[in-house]
Amino acid sequence: MAARxxxxxxxxxxxxxxxxxxxxxSSAAQAAGFDVKKSEVHGMAQRGGSVTSHVRYGEKxxxxxxxRGAADIVLAMEKLEALRWLHFLGPEGRMLxxxxxxxxxxxxxxxxxxxxxxxxxxxxGAPYSLIPAFDVAEELGNMKVVNTVMLGALASxxxxxxxxxxxxxxxxxxxxxxxxxxKAFEEGRRLAx
Amino acid sequence: xxxxxxxxxxxxxxxxxxxxxxxxxxxESGVHFAAAYPGTPSTEILEAIGEEYPEIDAQWxxxxxxxxxxxxxxxxxxxxxxxxxxxxGLNVAADPLFTLSYIGSTGGIVIVSADDPGMHSSQNEQxxxxxxxxxxxxxxxxxxxxxxxxxxGEALRISEEFDTPxxxxxxxxxxxxxxxxxxxxxxxxxxxxxxxDIAKRVxxxxxxxxxxxxxxxxxxxxxxxxxxxxxxxxxxxxxxxxIITSGISYQYVKETFPEASVLKLGMTxxxxxxLIEKFVGMVDRVMVVEENEPYLEERIRARLLVDVTGKDRxxxxxxxxxxxxxxxxxxEADTSLTYGELELPARPPALCPGCPHRGAFYCLxxxxxxxxxxxxxxxxxxxxxxxxxxxxxxxxxxxxxxxxIEKATGREEMERLVAAIGESTFVHSGITGLIDMVYNGNTGxxxxxxxxxxxxTGGQENPTTGKSLRGDPAPxxxxxxxxxACGVKNVRVVDPxxxxxxxxxxxxxxxxxxxxxxxxxxxCIMTYRPRRRAVAELDPGTCVSCRMxxxxxxxxxxxxxxxxxxxxxxxxxxxxxxxCVQVCxxxxxxxxxGES
Numbered sequence: 020m021a022a023r024x025x026x027x028x029x030x031x032x033x034x035x036x037x038x039x040x041x042x043x044x045s046s047a048a049q050a051a052g053f054d055v056k057k058s059e060v061h062g063m064a065q066r067g068g069s070v071t072s073h074v075r076y077g078e079k080x081x082x083x084x085x086x087r088g089a090a091d092i093v094l095a096m097e098k099l100e101a102l103r104w105l106h107f108l109g110p111e112g113r114m115l116x117x118x119x120x121x122x123x124x125x126x127x128x129x130x131x132x133x134x135x136x137x138x139x140x141x142x143x144g145a146p147y148s149l150i151p152a153f154d155v156a157e158e159l160g161n162m163k164v165v166n167t168v169m170l171g172a173l174a175s176x177x178x179x180x181x182x183x184x185x186x187x188x189x190x191x192x193x194x195x196x197x198x199x200x201x202k203a204f205e206e207g208r209r210l211a212x
Numbered sequence: 213x214x215x216x217x218x219x220x221x222x223x224x225x226x227x228x229x230x231x232x233x234x235x236x237x238x239x240e241s242g243v244h245f246a247a248a249y250p251g252t253p254s255t256e257i258l259e260a261i262g263e264e265y266p267e268i269d270a271q272w273x274x275x276x277x278x279x280x281x282x283x284x285x286x287x288x289x290x291x292x293x294x295x296x297x298x299x300x301g302l303n304v305a306a307d308p309l310f311t312l313s314y315i316g317s318t319g320g321i322v323i324v325s326a327d328d329p330g331m332h333s334s335q336n337e338q339x340x341x342x343x344x345x346x347x348x349x350x351x352x353x354x355x356x357x358x359x360x361x362x363x364x365g366e367a368l369r370i371s372e373e374f375d376t377p378x379x380x381x382x383x384x385x386x387x388x389x390x391x392x393x394x395x396x397x398x399x400x401x402x403x404x405x406x407x408x409d410i411a412k413r414v415x416x417x418x419x420x421x422x423x424x425x426x427x428x429x430x431x432x433x434x435x436x437x438x439x440x441x442x443x444x445x446x447x448x449x450x451x452x453x454x455i456i457t458s459g460i461s462y463q464y465v466k467e468t469f470p471e472a473s474v475l476k477l478g479m480t481x482x483x484x485x486x487l488i489e490k491f492v493g494m495v496d497r498v499m500v501v502e503e504n505e506p507y508l509e510e511r512i513r514a515r516l517l518v519d520v521t522g523k524d525r526x527x528x529x530x531x532x533x534x535x536x537x538x539x540x541x542x543x544e545a546d547t548s549l550t551y552g553e554l555e556l557p558a559r560p561p562a563l564c565p566g567c568p569h570r571g572a573f574y575c576l577x578x579x580x581x582x583x584x585x586x587x588x589x590x591x592x593x594x595x596x597x598x599x600x601x602x603x604x605x606x607x608x609x610x611x612x613x614x615x616x617i618e619k620a621t622g623r624e625e626m627e628r629l630v631a632a633i634g635e636s637t638f639v640h641s642g643i644t645g646l647i648d649m650v651y652n653g654n655t656g657x658x659x660x661x662x663x664x665x666x667x668x669t670g671g672q673e674n675p676t677t678g679k680s681l682r683g684d685p686a687p688x689x690x691x692x693x694x695x696x697a698c699g700v701k702n703v704r705v706v707d708p709x710x711x712x713x714x715x716x717x718x719x720x721x722x723x724x725x726x727x728x729x730x731x732x733x734x735x736c737i738m739t740y741r742p743r744r745r746a747v748a749e750l751d752p753g754t755c756v757s758c759r760m761x762x763x764x765x766x767x768x769x770x771x772x773x774x775x776x777x778x779x780x781x782x783x784x785x786x787x788x789x790x791x792c793v794q795v796c797x798x799x800x801x802x803x804x805x806g807e808s
Contacts, residue, residue, distance in 0.1 A: 032559060045390065049227055056356075058389035060332040061252055061670065066561035066589065067767055082467035083356075083389035083460075086534045088549040099556060106553045123559035127770045128597050128762055131557035145551055162783070 024077035025177065026085040030104045031096030032121050033067045039191065040094070040166045041072035044173065046187035048076035051179045058083035067124070069100060094173050096166065097121050098136035105143055114147035115172045115211055116140065117165065118154075148172065148211050155206050161196065164203035171207025226393045230386035233357035233393050234296070234324060235260035237364025239268060242401030244291040244319070246270045247279040249640060250669035251298030252333040253387040254326035258296060259672070262681045267398060272666075272673060272681045275607070275640040276301035280308040280323070287319045288413060290404025292368055296324035299340050300606065304641065306343070309377070313347045314423035315413050316375035316430075318404060320368030323349070326382040329503045330531035333668075335587065335604060337529070339505040344379045344481040348427050350434050351379040351481035352443065355462040357391045359478065366443065374430055374437070381480070383503065385460040385531065431482045438484035446491050449473040454495030455541070456488070456508060456520075461501045464537040472541075483511060492518055499525070501540065503532050563592050565768040566786025568663050568734035571708035573598040574764055574791070575715040576630065581722065583632035583659070584617065586610035586642070589668045589736075590632055590661050597765045602629075607637050611645030614656045626656045627722050630730070635662040635691060636674040643698070649727050650699035657721045658729045660691060661708075663736035671738040695729045702728035709734055711794045742787040746804050748780045754800035761792045761801060 027044060031037045041057050048055045053076040060070075073085045087107050093114045095101030101116040108114060125131040140147055152168035167188070174184050184204070192200045228236060234257045238246060246268055248258040261270040273279030276297040283293035297305060302325050309323065325343070328334040344351035352367050354360040360382065367378035411419055438444055450471045457465050458477040465474060475491040477484070492498055492512075500509040500522040509522035525540040526532065538545050563570050573593040576583060577600045585591055585601035586609060594601035603613050614631040633642050638660050646658060666672040673679040678688035695703045702724060706717045714732070721728040748768075755777040761769055768784035769792060771777075778792075778801075790803045 033561065034564075045227060049225075049392070054392060055227065056389055056391045058385060060384065061255075061388055066564060066592065066668075067559075068561035069559040080391075081463045081470075082534045083385060083391065083463065084533050086538075088547075088551075099559070102554050103556050103559075105551045106549050108551050110550045112550075122770045123557050124562040124595065124765065124767065125557050125560070127767065128765060129771060130596065134556065139554070143551060143554075 024075050024080055026090045026109070027074045027092045027094060027173070027177070028085055028090040028104055028107045029072045029074065029094045029096070030100045031070055032100060033070050035070070035096045036166045037070045037072050037096065040096075040170060041074050043170055043187045043191045044074050045076075046191055047179050047183040048074070050183035050186045053077055054080045056080045056083040069103060071104060092173060092176055094169060096169060098140065099123070099133065101147070102136060102139055102143065105145060108145055112145070113176060114145055115169065115176065116147055116149050117152045117169055118149045119152070150207065150210055152207065155203060155210070159199050159202055159206075161199045163196065164200055167192065167200045167203040168207035168210075171204035171209075172211035174204070175208045175212040226395050227390050228357045228361070228393045229256060229388055229390045230354065230357050230360040230382055231256035231326075231388070232260045233361040234364055234380065234382070235265060236393065236395055237361035238294045238322070239265040239398050240361070240396050241365040241368050242292050242399050243268050243294050243322075243368070244401075244403055245283060245286040246294040246296070247273045247282045248296040249273050249276045249279055249301060250666050250672045251276075251301045251326070252669055253328055253384040254296045254298050254301070254324060254382070255669045255672065256387070257324060258681065270681055274675055276305040277308060280305035280312070283321065284308060284312050284315075287317050287321045289319070289406035291319040292401055293319055294322045294324065294364070296326065298334065299325055299327040299338050300334065300336065302340055302343055304607065306347070309343075309349070310347045311415055312377050313349045314415055314420060314427055316426075317371045317377060320371035321377040322364055322367045322371065322380055323377055324380045324382060326384070326387045328384050330384065332384055335606070337504060339503075339507060340379070340381055341480060341507045342505060344381065348431060349377045349379050349481070350374065350479065351381055352478055353381045353459040353480050354386060354478070355459050355476070356386070357389070357393045360386060361393050361395070363443075363478065370434070370437075374434055375426075376430055376434070379481075381459070383460055383531070435482040435485060438479045438482060439486035441479060441484075443478035444484045444487050445476050446487070446494070447474045447476060448494075452496035454491055454498050455501055456491065456498060456512065457501040458508070459503070461503055461532055461537070464532055464534045465501050467534045468538040469541055477508070480508070483508070485515065488512060489516060492516060497521070499541065501526055501532070501537055504528060560595060561592060562595060562765065562767055563589065564737055564786075565766055565784045566737040566789035568708050568732065568736065569593065569661055570764060570766065571711055571714055571734075571791060572632075572659065572661060572732045573600045574795075575711060575718050576600040577763075579715065579718055581628050581630065581718065583630050584610045584613040586633040586637050587668075588634040588637055590634055593632060595765065597763050601632060608633070608641030608645055611642050611649065611658055614658070615645070615649050615652070615654045618654050618656050623655065623725065630657040630659040630718070630722065632659050632661060634667070635660055635664070635676045636666040638691070639675050639689065643694070646695065646700065646729070647698050654727055655725050656727065660729060660731045662691060662731050662733045665736045665739050667736045667738060671736065691731055700727055700729050702726060703731065704728070705731045705733050707734050708732040709789065709791060711791065737786055744787055744806055746787040746806065747782045747785045748790065748792050748801050748803040750777060750780060751800050751802070752777055754798050756798050756800070758797060760795045760797060764791050764795060766792060
C-alpha cells in the first residue's frame with residue numbers, strides 16, 4: 020500500500036487568487052519535506068469562470084489530479100463553488116468555505132437564480148466550516164488578505180508544521196503586507212481550529 | 213506574465229510547471245534561440261525563458277509558422293533552438309515542419325507541441341502524436357516536470373546525433389501541473405556558424421528524393437536507439453496484465469495500479485519495437501492506456517498482430533484522470549462517491565468588467581447585428597446577453613468566412629455581420645484574408661478589436677504593442693496604415709467605450725457597399741491598473757427598473773429583484789469604464805471618471 024497522500028482541492032472563481040493560494044500550500048508542503056504536485060487549468064477558464072487547483076502531497080505522489088471522492092479538504096473561496104466541487108470530498112473530508120457569494124453571469128442576467136447555498140451546505144451532509152474571511156479582512160483593513168484568512172483555516176486542518184507555513188507565507192506573499200497577512204493567517208487558523 | 217521568481221529550496225529542488233521545466237531544460241542545455249506565438253497551454257514556456265533566462269535570445273513570433281522558420285534558420289547557422297506552440301499552432305507551422313524534417317538539424321531543434329485533451333482552452337482535441345508520425349520526426353513525451361526538463365536536453369542530443377527535429381509533446385496536465393525538479397547549471401554550447409549546404413537545405417526534387425531516403429534510414433536508426441534508451445523502460449510488476457502507456461497517463465496508471473507491470477514509453481516516434489515485443493512476451497494480456505487517439509494501440513495491434521485492450525475501455529474523448537483509468541483497468545471497482553454531484557447554475561467564463569470588447573458587442577447586439585468570430589477573448593461575444601458571434605473556425609478565419617458568406621448570399625448578410633478579430637490574431641493570419649477581400653471585390657466589414665495585447669493567453673506583447681517579449685521598446689505595427697496599404701479605402705478607428713460613436717460607425721460601415729475596416733481601439737484592462745478608485749453609483753429614486761444596464765452583461769452589475777434596481781459590486785467595478793452610465797436612460801447611474 021502506497022504511503023498516504025493528502026489531497027486538497029482549492030476552488031473559487033477566476034480572479035479570486037486560487038492559483039496563489041495553492042502556491043502557498045504547495046510551498047508549505049515542500050518546506051515540510053514532502054513530494055508535492057499541483058494542477059490547474061489556464062486560459063479561457065480564468066475569465067471569471069469556475070477555477071480549481073488540485074494540490075497533493077505525501078512521500079511519493081504520482082497523479083497531479085485528485086480523484087473524485089478522495090479530497091481530504093475542499094477549500095472553497097465561494098459558496099456556490101464549494102457545492103460545485105462537493106463530490107470531490109472523501110468520506111473523512113471536510114469543507115472550509117469562505118462566506119461569500121459571487122453571482123455567475125447566468126444569475127446576473129436573470130437566466131438562473133443563485134441558490135440558497137446556506138441551506139444546501141446545511142443539507143449536503145458533509146462536515147464544513149463557514150469562514151467569515153471577508154469580515155476578518157475588513158477588520159484588518161485590507162481586503163487583499165481574504166485568501167490568507169482561508170489559508171490559516173486550512174492550516175488548522177492539516178498536519179504541516181507551523182514553520183513550514185510561516186516560510187511559505189513569507190516567500191509567496193508580498194513583503195510589504197507581511198504583518199497584516201500574518202494576522203490574517205492566525206485569525207483564520209483560530210476561526211477554523 | 214508570471215508574477216514570481218522560480219522557487220529554489222535548500223535541497224536545490226525547484227517546484228516547476230511542465231512549461232517552466234521546459235524553459236529550464238532549454239537553459240541548462242545551452243539553447244541559444246527560442247521563438248513562439250502564445251497559445252494555451254504552451255504560453256509560459258517562452259514567458260519563463262523571457263523572465264528567467266537572459267542567456268537565451270527569446271522572441272514572440274507573429275505566428276507559429278514564422279516561429280518555426282526562424283528557429284530553422286538559427287539551427288542552419290548552428291544554434292541550439294526551441295519553438296513552442298499549442299496543438300493547433302502546429303497546423304499553422306506544419307508547412308515548414310514537414311520539410312524541416314527532410315532537411316534535419318545543424319544545431320539541435322526542439323519543437324514543443326502542447327496538446328489540450330479535454331479542450332480546456334481550445335477549439336479541437338487533435339492529437340499531435342499523429343503529426344510527429346506524419347512528419348517523420350522523433351517524438352518524446354514527458355510524464356512530469358522533471359522529465360520535461362530532462363527531455364529537452366535529450367531531445368537536443370538526439371536532434372544533433374540523428375539529424376532530425378525532435379517534437380517534445382506535452383499535454384495540458386503536463387504543462388500546467390507543478391512538481392519537484394532537480395535542476396542543474398547551464399552548459400554552454402558553441403554556435404557552429406552558418407555554412408551553406410545546398411544538398412542538405414534546398415529540397416528541389418533531385419535533392420528531396422535523397423533526403424527522403426535519409427529520413428527513412430533515420431527512423432530505423434532511431435527505432436534501434438529507442439529500444440536501448442532509458443527513455444523507454446519496463447517496470448516489472450505483479451500479475452498477468454501488462455500496461456503500455458506514456459505521458460500523463462503513466463501517472464494515472466501508477467496511481468491506481470502501482471503493482472502492475474508497465475512499459476513506460478518516453479519516446480513514442482518511432483516506436484521501440486524490440487522493447488515492445490519483449491514486454492508483450494512477458495505478460496498474458498496487454499492493455500494500452502493513452503489519452504485521445506488510439507495511437508499506440510493501433511500501431512501495436514497492426515505490427516505485432518496481438519489482441520490488445522485500449523479504446524474499448526479507455527475513452528477516446530476528453531482527458532483522462534485517475535478514476536477513468538481505474539474504471540478502465542478494473543470495471544468491477546467500486547467508484548461510488550460519498551457525496552453526489554449537485555445541479556447548480558453554471559459559471560461560464562465572461563468578458564471582464566471594463567473589457568473594451570463589451571462596448572463593441574453591446575452595440576452590435578443592439579443593432580441586431582452579429583459577427584463571424586475568431587480565436588481570443590472576444591469569442592466570448594457569443595455569450596448572452598450579447599449573442600453577437602456566430603462562427604469560429606481557427607486563427608484568422610473570421611475574415612475568410614465573412615467573405616465566403618458574401619460570395620454565397622450577396623450583400624444581405626453584409627448589412628448584418630462583421631468579421632470580429634483581435635489585433636494579434638489579425639497579424640497572426642488575418643492580413644491575407646483582408647487582402648483576399650480587396651482582391652476579390654468583397655464589400656463586408658472587418659472589425660479589428662485592438663486591445664493592444666494578446667489577451668486570452670494572459671497578456672503577451674505582439675507586433676502592434678510597441679514592446680518585445682522582454683518588454684523592450686519595439687517598432688509598433690500601424691494597423692490603419694497596413695489596412696490602407698492592402699487597398700482598403702474605408703478605415704475608421706473608434707473607441708469601443710464611446711457607445712454613441714461605436715454604434716454610428718457600425719451602422720454606417722455595414723450599410724456601405726464597399727469593403728471597410730473598423731479598428732476598435734482601447735487597451736485591455738490587464739495592461740494597466742488605474743491608481744484611482746471609482747465605482748458607479750446608483751440613485752435608486754431615479755432608477756425606473758428598465759434593466760438597460762443588464763444588457764451589458766457586466767460581471768460587476770447584478771439585479772436586485774426585491775428592490776427592482778441594479779447593484780454594483782464595488783470590488784469588480786472597473787475605474788476607467790462607464791458603459792453602464794452611458795446606457796442608463798434616466799441618469800440613475802453616475803461615476804466620477806476623473807480626468808481622462
